[in-house]
Amino acid sequence: KNEVEQSPQNLTAQEGEFITINCSYSVGISALHWLQQHPGGGIVSLFMLSSGKKKHGRLIATINIQEKHSSLHITASHPRDSAVYICAVFWAGGTSYGKLTFGQGTILTVHP
Amino acid sequence: DSGVTQTPKHLITATGQRVTLRCSPRSGDLSVYWYQQSLDQGLQFLIQYYNGEERAKGNILERFSAQQFPDLHSELNLSSLELGDSALYFCASSVGQNGELFFGEGSRLTVL
Numbered sequence: 001k002n003e004v005e006q007s008p009q010n011l012t013a014q015e016g017e018f019i020t021i022n023c024s025y026s027v028g029i030s031a032l033h034w035l036q037q038h039p040g041g042g043i044v045s046l047f048m049l050s051s052g053k054k055k056h057g058r059l060i061a062t063i064n065i066q067e068k069h070s071s072l073h074i075t076a077s078h079p080r081d082s083a084v085y086i087c088a089v090f091w092a093g094g095t096s097y098g099k100l101t102f103g104q105g106t107i108l109t110v111h112p
Numbered sequence: 113d114s115g116v117t118q119t120p121k122h123l124i125t126a127t128g129q130r131v132t133l134r135c136s137p138r139s140g141d142l143s144v145y146w147y148q149q150s151l152d153q154g155l156q157f158l159i160q161y162y163n164g165e166e167r168a169k170g171n172i173l174e175r176f177s178a179q180q181f182p183d184l185h186s187e188l189n190l191s192s193l194e195l196g197d198s199a200l201y202f203c204a205s206s207v208g209q210n211g212e213l214f215f216g217e218g219s220r221l222t223v224l
Contacts, residue, residue, distance in 0.1 A: 041217070102154060
């Protein structure tokens with residue numbers, strides 16, 4: 001079964017802390033997405049990765065294709081980073097090709 | 113603003129009824145994806161269309177159907193509604209088939 005596992009499910013941090021959210025998946029993928037969802041529901045795509053590392057401001061995303069693992073890092077966290085972070089993968093082949101499977105999400109709360 | 117437009121934003125209806133949700137993708141995007149987000153199931157992929165053709169199918173019930181029209185807008189039809197169909201329904205679009213995703217604000221369906 002094609003699965004996506006995220007950890008931790010809940011994360012509380014103090015402003016300024018370095019944060020890491022992890023995502024593991026079970027089989028080959030064509031791409032991995034990190035999404036952010038704020039209270040109220042809107043979803044924003046933060047990164048799309050198929051290899052290596054990407055950086056945007058204080059956010060860094062990495063992926064290790066061999067280990068089937070990705071991480072999202074937030075440097076110098078801020079209360080406005082409080083949101084749900086969701087990992088999602090496009091499967092590479094077989095009957096699951098083109099399907100997007102989501103992790104359960106990580107609820108991040110950053111306190112001032 | 114992602115450029116993806118979903119209507120209606122909120123919809124309240126009764127069990128057994130039928131509703132249609134509409135999505136207009138970003139200008140130039142050929143792929144449209146539909147997702148369902150409920151409290152107990154998280155985000156679930158329903159279906160993807162690319163340039164008018166169905167390309168991938170997820171956990172979409174037989175009571176649900178979708179299509180993408182020549183102008184690339186898409187509609188998700190939900191029929192014989194049940195209480196459990198109450199959820200946020202998101203549409204996303206991308207240029208290619210598995211590219212960077214741009215999400216609409218969602219349509220919140222409440223079935224009473």
